[in-house]
Structures are given as C-alpha cells and as structure tokens.
Amino acid sequence: MNAMLENGVVATVAGVLREYLMLLFGNQFLTDLIMKFIGIGAVIGVILSAAIVFTYAERKVCAFIQVRLGPNRVGGRFGLLQPFADMLKLMSKEDIIPAGCDRVVWALSPMLLFVPSALAYAFFPFDKGAVFADVNVGVFLLIAISSQAVLPFLMGGYASNSKYAMIGGMRTVAQMLSYEAPMVFSLLGIVMLTGSLKMSDIVAVQADNVWFVLLQPVAFVIFVITATAETNRTPFDLVEGESEIVAGAFAEYSGMRWALFFLAEYANLLAVSILTTTFFLGGWSGPVLPGVVWFWLKALFMVFFFMWLRWTLPRTRIDQMLSLSWKVLLPLALANVMCTGIGVYIYRWL
C-alpha cells in the first residue's frame, strides 16, 4: 500500500494493467498501443465528464451566489440529471445554417476549436508518473498548442456572416493574443526556478520544496488573470459579451455545433485550473491522501474560484482590457522574471 502511494495510484494501476496485457498478448508493441488507446480514452473521458459536471456545477454555483436554488427538477431535488437534459436538448435542436455563410469554414470552426483544448490534456501530470506525454519541452508545447484556439474563433466569427459574430471574432484575436504574452512571461519565472520545461519536474520540485504560489505570488496573480482572459470568462468575456455582442463568435451556431463550443469552453476551464494547480499549487503533491485526489481537489477548487469570479465581477471594456494586458501585466511579468533571475543567481551564489 505504501509503495502504491509512493509511486502514485494511477501509475501503479497502469503498471498492473500493462502486466496483464503483456501476459495476454505477449507482444510489447501491441501492449503499448493498447495502453496508449486506454490513455486517450481516459483523457477524453475526463474532458467529457468535466463538461457534464461543470455545466451542472456552474448552474449551481451561479444559483447559490444569486440566492437561487438552481436546477432542482430533473433528477431529484438537486437536479442531478440536468446536464443530461441539457445535452438531449442540444442534440435534438435544429442545425441552423445562416444564409450567406462560408459553409466549410463555418463547419470547421467548432471542431478545430475542440482540438487544441483536448490536445493540451496530453501534458498534464494527473498523478506521479501519470503523464500521457511527459515531453521535455512540455510547457513550451502546451503554450504553443493552446494559442491555436484563437484561429477557430476568428473563423467562426468571419464565416457566420453576422455582424455581431464578426466583432466577436475580432475581439477574440485582440484579447487572446495580448494575454498570451504576460501568461508566458509569468510562467518563465517558474521555469527558471525549476530549470526544466518538463511538467513532471515542475511538480516534483514543488513536492520536494515549497509550492510556487509562495515563491512567485506575482506570477500567480498574473497567471490567474490571464487564465480568465484566455478562457473568455467574466471579467474578460468580451468575446461572448452577452449583453453587448449577444454571443460573439458563436452567435449563429446552434445545436451540436454550439455544444462543441461549449465543450471546448469547459475543457479550457478545466485546463487552466489544472495548469494553475500544476504550476503554482504543487500539482499532485500533498500529505496522506493519494496524489490523484490531491490533484483533483486543487483543480476543482480552482474551477470553483473561476466560477466565483465570473458570477461576482462585471465585464471590462475592450480598451481597458488591452491596456491592462500591455501596460500592467506584461511589465509586471517582465519585472517578475528579472527579480526571479536575480534571486536565483543570489541563491546559487550563497
């Protein structure tokens, strides 16, 4: 049992499974292939169940903050089946294609949006040794992939042949690009402290020493702010801006196409929560409980925190948002990198 905790629950289970498969097939390549597929299935399962759980959670959190009860009809007193009812509704909705839209680009946009947000999950260390692809340029690759999410928004906005969608698409580009920069610089400090771009190393360093939220508080704040902007949630939901530009880039989508946007949104929400956990809150490290439990506790707390922010704060304006990014967050992040560098230098010199 202790050995299991030592090596991580997920890794142990995977090891046992691999041994059984090896016994069954006796072929290294086939076993690896099957293990990869199981991993992919697990990650997709995490994303889908996250979307289901989070739609319910968001409704409940929103309702509780707004002194309401939230879903309380479908599936008992607590409305547990509400997300499934939502799903059914979305699936049974008519697929409306606006007149004069660019059909191919329009249809591609929601699918392309889902790809980078799902791909990012490959690099998340869910538990000790439970990283799907623990590449040595993990952080770099992660940022590179997640910034691809800009394009589908622009595609959707452009192809919808709708004025609101067009404005939404334009806003997305401005917002996501300008928040990419401070986000990267806020992570740079951590990379400097760890000395590695590997995700598992970052967590391992925190598990051995101290959580980076204590060493890099400024970077943490910058990262949380930029993460809210990257996921297009209030106070930075200008891309959707329901009361201004209706629903922005996906104003014209309905039914399952819209559901894909929705899925990507919640996948992104979980992704940034996991990133915050991994980079600043020590990932799977924690006493007594298995690592995977700690990991999910922290990640879900971050999800709740983002929801809490969303249902409290009003929306900023586009010029205020951009000037916050370029005039405040970016210099702050750069200064943080500098200070970290000096700090690391002094530490080594001592």
Place this chain on the structure above:
Amino acid sequence: MPQTETYILNMGPQHPSTHGVLRVNLELDGERILRATPMMGYLHRGIEKLLEARTYVQGVPYTDRLDYVSSMNNNFGYCRAVEELAGIEVPERAEYIRVIMAELNRIASHQVFIGSLANDLGASTGMLYTFRDREEILDLFDLVCGARMTFHYIRVGGVARDLPPEFAEKCRKFLDRVPEFTAEYANLLMGNEIFQRRLKGVSRLTPEQALAHNMTGPNIRATGIPFDIRKVDGYSVYPRFGFEVPVGENGDNWDRFQVRFREITESARIVRQALDGLPEGPVMAKFPKMLKPPQGEVFSRTEGTRGELGFYIVSDGTAKPYRVHIRRPSFINMQALDDMCRGYLIGDSVVAFSAIDPLMGEVDC
C-alpha cells in the same frame, strides 16, 4: 485602391440589453461609435388615442401600462391632471398615501435600474439581488391593491381603498432594511473597481447639452442641475417633507448611477415621514360618478421616476377627454442617446441605454 467603410450595426429590437424593444442603429468605426440613432415604436399601442375613447375614470388603468415599472407614479400624474381639470379636492390622507406609494415605487424602479445596469455590465448577480429586494416592495403593493405590476391604486379623487392595518408595520420593517441592502449594492457594485472604470467619465453630458436635449429626472440631475418637480412645483404634500435632491457633478454614467442610488435613501426618508404624519380621514373625494369636467384644458406635471411626467388633457365638457397628450420623460431623454454614445465604444453604448433608463412602454406610449 483600398477603402475603409463604416460598419452599421442594428442593435435590437431583439437584443439582450436594450430594455425591451428599442432598436439603435449604430454606425461604427471598428469598436468606436460614430453615430447612434434610436428607432422606436415597436411597443406603440396608441394609449393617447385609447384614452380619448374612455371616460376619465376608466383611463387610469391605461396609464399603468405606460411606465410599467413605476405604475403608481403614472397613476398619480394622470389623476392629478384630471383632478385639476375637474376641480376635485383630494382628502389629505389620500395625498399622504399617494406620496407613500409613489416614493416606494420610485425605490422599486431605481432598484430595477441598478439591477439592469449591473446586468448590462455583465454582473448578473447584482440584478438578482436588487430584484430580490424589490419583491418586498411589490409585496407591500400587493397587500394594498392586490396587484404586483399594474397597480391601478391611485384613482381620480383619492386612492382605491384605505391602507390595510398591517401596512404601516410592514412598511417600516422594509424601510429599516433600506440601509442594509443599499450597503450591499454599494459593496458589490459601487466599490468594485471594474464597475467604476466602466462608468466614470463615460457618456459625459454637460449641463448645457442636457438642457438642450430637454432632459429631466435623474438624467439632468446627474449633470448638476437640481431640477426636481417635487421641489420646483411642490405639488401634493411634498413641501411638508424634508428631503434632498441628489445631484451629480460630471454628468457621466457614474453620476447617473449615483443620483439614483442616493434617491433610494431620500425616497425612503419621505416614506418614513409620510408614515409618521399620516392623518386620519377619508381616502376618496366626493364627486359625481360620471365625471364631466368643465370645458377647458390642463397641463399638469409630476416627477415620475424617469423625469418629468406631464399630462395635457383637453376637455370638451363630456365624460370623455377630447385629447390627452402624455409628456413621457424617457421618450424625450432618448434624444440624448446620440451624444451619449458618440465617440465611445460598443460596450459603452449598452451602458448608455441603461443609464438613460428608458422604459419602452413609456417611450412608445
């Protein structure tokens, strides 16, 4: 040769934040607004014409449907005009009750304003909180007149019926809660830096501009002009109560919000004084059932929640008015929309609609 063009965006009539069925034609240069033209009439029901075909007493429920968020104030304005035309003396107790109702309704309406402004800014939680507190006022109205929206309580010659015995106690309980919930709005919204940055310095109007657009109500008071009919005309029993007219300094959206926010407290003060000084006596004046005012005309105005609410009634001596014209404050305030939007961003235009606080039932009449 590449050429740039302006972008025409039709906001509304179906849009989440145009407060009903307002349509605003925005001419945009990127995110910046070059021109905003309000287009209305989607809720036009011809109330002026309808009133011509009803007797004076039957007309009162139609005024409920003008500004349906503060019906009591509309009833009040119309009944005052008819009383002035027919020379009816309203009993003192009825006047006190009318003032109580009008001021409570002003609080309720300003709560809707705060809530919808918060919602338009993306903070929908603020809206739920204000609506939760507004329910208490609606409960009071329900107790008094049996309706929660179209009250039809203030009648020609007085009020429909006397206050129920438990009203005073419940009303005081509500008044005690006013500081509590205003503090909550202040902490949730007013103290919020994002909220402040969205409102301060946006949609600025100078006092000259506001006067030129003939604005009234909180919108003109936000520019620093203390034009409040309750003080200027001193109608009904308002001169007997001590209250202040909050004014702004800069005429921006922040001041429009502040003025209304402080008016809640002032209205609560008036209600408390009126409750304390409520005299005994009848609540309905004596006048013939089939009211036939003498030939003549009258223009009577009151301070509605959105500004100066005037009723111009021409009587030809029969039981029905010959002509009724309603000076609707939201309608006239809408003229300032272009000046309030020009040069600002799309996000600000939504706040500008909210800050004028138009009610389409009143704009379109």
Place this chain on the structure above:
Amino acid sequence: MFGKGLMTGMGITIRHFFGRKATFCYPEEKLTMTEHFRGGHLTIDYKKCIACQLCAIQCPNQAIKLKVVTDANRKRHLESYVHSMGRCLYCDLCIEGCAPHALSWDKNYEISTWHKEDLVHQVITDEDRAYLADVMARAAANPTPPPAPKAPPKPAAKPATPSPETEVKPGE
C-alpha cells in the same frame, strides 16, 4: 488599493453562496393571495346579482359581455355572462362598481391556456342556469299583474315579455 472593492464583492457573493436562498418552489408550494388580489376568473354570486349591467358599463376595455332576460314579473336575470380574459385589464373597476357585491375574483392565478380562444370564461355555471330556469318557470306560473301605467311597453325600451333577450353593448 486596487482590488479592495473586488475582494469586498467576492466576500458578499461567497456569503450568499452559503446563505439562505430566496427561491420559492412554485408548483409544490403555493402562496396565498392577499385579500384584494386581482386575478383569475370572475365569479358571480348569482342569487345576489340584480342584472344591472353596471360591471359591463364600467369595464374600460369591454371585456364583459352579458345577456339579460326579464321574467314574467319584470325582474331581470342574467342569461349569460362571458368574461374575455384576453381583453381584461384586471383593473377591478367591475367589482368595485357592483352595488350588491355579487362579483368577485376567484383568486386562482393558474389561468394560462394553450389557445387564445380559450381565454374566454363563462362565468355562469350550470347550477346558476338551473336556478334561472326554475325562477323563470315560477314567475311564469304565477305572474304578478304588471303595474297599470306601464302596461303598453314602449317600442324603444327593452321589450318586456315575448323576446326577453337584450344584448348589452357596453362602452360605446
């Protein structure tokens, strides 16, 4: 300091997150309506009604259509009473105008219908119709002699006996 207001706001929302909720689960719990609640269907105390048609005259929007019959004793009774709820303003003028206090609201607020045509409510019940038939029959059985000066019915006035139906067009 920038951010203080944000923190205060977050404090308020988290307090409400754990606080008491204001929701009222409507179909399971129901509010009792206040004494003067205006809404629902009109009900009429048939025995009290004197068929004076004042309610229909008072109505600003002509939502009340009624038919009056006169029995052999020249007493007026309601034959039909239709309340068009789609036209009704729920202003209470009909009820306040009712001198014998026969009209009232039934305070049932669940009056939504699937079709616009269903927004018409027959106020008079079968019981009332049976009562009317009974009264008419009794009056016809022993009519009190009509007062002498009124014996020849004026042509312009409402006819007294043979065709006792007069449809009232209220308002204009």
Place this chain on the structure above:
Amino acid sequence: MKDYIGAPLLAALQQAFPSAEYDSEAAQPAVFVPAAELTALLTFLRDDGRFGFARLENLTAVDYKTYFEMVYHLFAWGANTWITVKVKLDHEAPSVPSVTGVFPGAAFEEREVYDLMGIEFSGHPDLRRILLAEDFTGHPLRKDYRQAAPPKVPRLRREGGRVYAAD
C-alpha cells in the same frame, strides 16, 4: 401648473408682438400667434430677461376637426411661471415652422406630432415618422382617422393531432 404668467407681462408681450392675441378675461390665457411669427416669439420669450422661458416642457397638437392647434407649454424655472403658446393651423395642409432652432429638445416631440397628427414642420432637421412604420398611411390621432379592418386570417386550433377551424 403653478403660477401662470401675470397680466402685465402678457401685455408687454403683446406690445412686442402685436399679432399675438390672448383672452384677457380668462384665468390662464393662452397666447395665440400666427405660424409665421412663432419662432420669433419663442426666441423672444426665451431670451428676454423679463420672461426667461428657457424650458419647453411640452409640445403637442390638438385636432379640433376644422383646424389644428399647436400647443407649446413654456416654463421659466427661476420665476416659476408658465405660459401656453398656441398656433392655429389650417386643417387641409397644416404646416408650422419647426421650433428646433429655438429649443433643440423639441425634435422628437415634433416628429411624434408629425407622425400621429400629420403636421408638417418646416425646417426640422430630420422629419420622419418616429413611432409608426415608414410605410404607414394616415395619422391616427386625427379625429377623422378610421382604422382599416385587420386582414381576415382564418384561425386554426390544434387538438389531439387534428386541426380545427376556430370560430
């Protein structure tokens, strides 16, 4: 209305504008002025120190079947006095100079009167219908306006999968 403008001031007004008429017997006499002199009179009332009627509180029109009457209610805030200015207009082709040059805030009200009463305002910057649709014919607030009967659309009602013609 609180205090109506006093008789001495009315006399002074008539001195400045001999064509302006009022009933000196009435308690609150309206000043009738020919359409041609309207803007001059309103400018005078607004700018002259004795009057100071800087606010146009109300602008409307009344259809008296044989003629139209434009009604302007002016208010002087400092002195708290009122004045009613009226213009009689021909019923056939009613036209009056726009007062937007004097009181810019009258723009929407004039558009409303144009829309619902059909009175032309010469010199109005943007005279379009405001409440009714652009292609609407007629002016509903006129006394001789008769609404065209709504088109007869057969109503259907659906019950248990069948469609009935509703009565």
